Amino acid sequence: MTVCLSVKDVHKTYGKSVALNNVSLELRNGEILGFLGPNGAGKTTLVKILATILIKDSGRVEIFGYDLDKHENDIRYLFGYVGQDTERSAYARLNVVENLQFFGTLRGLNKRKIKEQIEKLAAYFDFQANMDKQFMHLSGGQKQTVIVMRALLHDPPLVYLDEPTKGLDPVAAKRLRTFLKQYVYQEGKSLLLTSHIMSEVEELASQIALIHQGHIVVTGTAQALKAAVGVNEFVELQKEGLPPSVQEKILQLEPVLFASERDPQWVSFGVKDLFNGTEAILQTLRQENTRVMMRHLTVSLEDAFLHHVGTAAEKFE
Ligand SMILES: Nc1ncnc2c1ncn2[C@@H]1O[C@H](COP(=O)(O)OP(=O)(O)O)[C@@H](O)[C@H]1O
Ligand SMILES: [Mg+2]
DSSP states (O other), X not given: OOEEEEEEEEEEEETXXXXXXXXXXXXETTOEEEEEOOTTSSHHHHHHHHTTSSOOSEEEEEETTEETTTXXXXXXXXXXXXXSOOXXXXXXXXXXXXXXXXXXXXXXXXXXXXXXXXXXXXXXXXXXXXXXXXXXXXXXXXXXXXHHHHXXXXXXXXXXXXXXXXXXXXXXXXXXXXXXXXXXXXXXXXXXXXXXOHHHHHHHOSEEXXXXXXXXXXXXXXXXXXXXXXXXXXXXXXXXXXXXXXXXXXXXXXXXXXXXXXXXXXXXXXXXXXHHHHHHHHHHHXXXXXXXXXXXXXXXXXXHHHHHHSSOOGGGO
């Protein structure tokens, strides 16, 4: 598959603090790349560089083969960008159609093309009923949808969305995700989406780049990232009431591979397989006369993060 976005060794500092430390990644045509990391990891900094709002210190960015430093004007037509300032990205007193017409004209699109695009986008985002409402009278989720439509007006092949569901209630966020997936995959677009929400990235992205403190920690599919943890299943026992000696005995069991701290209240035992692992652990607990709460968990992206970064993902929330 063709690479539409290539980022190589991009470095960016704000004064003495390093926001991006030799970041490299690739986005292929027709894919959604989830750029996932906790707050302050450097996501917005990278997206702003790609959107030509911020200048990098060094490194190279190519968009459909165009060098960002040399072909800024050509590149502008190739991407759409949604930043985080939704409220100020459209005119409060204009209605949705008027807003989109205005921004379409600003983009240099002709009237017919603008009309066509507005109709197409309204249909994709199931927004026909809101098109004549003033921007200021829309809900948070609806405003965000308008800003996304604004970014798609010139039908760019590449789209950057910086935390598009931030601040939306779960229902509005779900709606936006569903529409985005439909638009991107049906129209054959390529999307770079930043998020600090693991489940969101897992739902949308075909490729994930994990960023932590300005470093890309790992890139791959959700499945590959999770596979790196080494197990698929955890059996967890509540810490309270679990004597250290019993914990030690469990660790010696054949189906138990390791213990990790996914959650401060629980001890998580990575097991080779759930059935034998659970059976052996239960047997040990009975022998030791220990009754504790037990639960089963399947490996998540959060575990992958923990595995790759070596620290808990508490900053994500
Ligand atoms: N304009 C700025 N001046 C100084 N530091 C900044 C500026 N913008 C961001 N930073 C710092 O750069 C780092 C990365 O920020 P950002 O790219 O906004 O991360 P994210 O979008 O992942 O939350 C953070 O430590 C942040 O405090
Ligand atoms: Mg950000």
